Amino acid sequence: MTVPKVRLYVEHPLAAGQSCPLTRKHIHYLFDVMRFGQGGELLVFNGNDGEFLAFAERTGRQSGTLSVERQTCPLQQPPDLWLLFAPIKSSRTDFIVEKAAEMGASRILPVRTRFTNSERIRHDRLQRRVIEAIEQCGGTFVPEVCPLQRLDTALRAWPSDRRLMFCDEALCGAPGTLESGREGKWAILIGPEGGFSDCERERLAEMQFVERVSLGPRILRADTAAVAAMAIWQKALGDW
Secondary structure (H helix, E strand, O other): OOOOOOEEEOOOOOOOOOEEEOOHHHHHHHHHHOOOOOOEEEEEEOOOOOEEEEEEEEEEOOEEEEEEEEEEEOOOOOOOEEEEEOOOOHHHHHHHHHHHHHOOOOEEEEEEOOOOOOOOOOHHHHHHHHHHHHHHHOOOOOOEEOOOEEHHHHHHOOOOOEEEEEEOHHHOOOOOOOOOOOOOEEEEEEOOOOOOOHHHHHHHHHOOOEEEEOOOOOOOOHHHHHHHHHHHHHHHHOOO
16 A cells, blocks of 8 residues: 655544644645645644544545545654753754654753843744644644743742753763663753853753763754754663
8 A cells, every 4th residue: 555645744633534724834844845636635633632544535626625534643652851952053953853853852942041142033934843843753742832931930830759860061071971770751951053041051050850961072062952852761761
């Protein structure tokens, strides 16, 4: 059986035998960009109900429906892992959230640190980037991108049962990394291009839920560090 080449995220409940409305954006993408014919096959998901095989029907110039046939994959929850990162240049921030989604983050939290270069983010844009990444990688769960907040605000409200993997550039070259056998709720913290301030580093080091980790013998760019840290955590404690 040939697997459809198009996967589409929809904001609508999905179940076998039901219909789902198509937005104008979906209509343009399927019938104008992808050149779908009537009854074209695709895979659809909504982040809650799993993945389904569906058939696209155009009912007007800017209207259409999906006929949902059957489930092809159940909802696959990622590990309970958050990624906290300081926003950087727009294209590199996009890269971070895309890779976080692909690599199994369940929640993405942009944070403002002392040396954060970017003071604003386009929250809606980043959430779209996450959806596009999940469409491409075959996932069925869509992680939430949270609004930008101060790091100290996030730490004040930190849940006591969630550990934090603090990727500290001050440990560059130090031996050791994350130990396996410590499964549970985790988060990863990546700093900005300018690194963490002394005050931030001291505060994090004093917190009982924080585990300082080295990312190797070289200081990594922020976007590279995010991917490296996700890989380290997934290998030790995740679903890889």
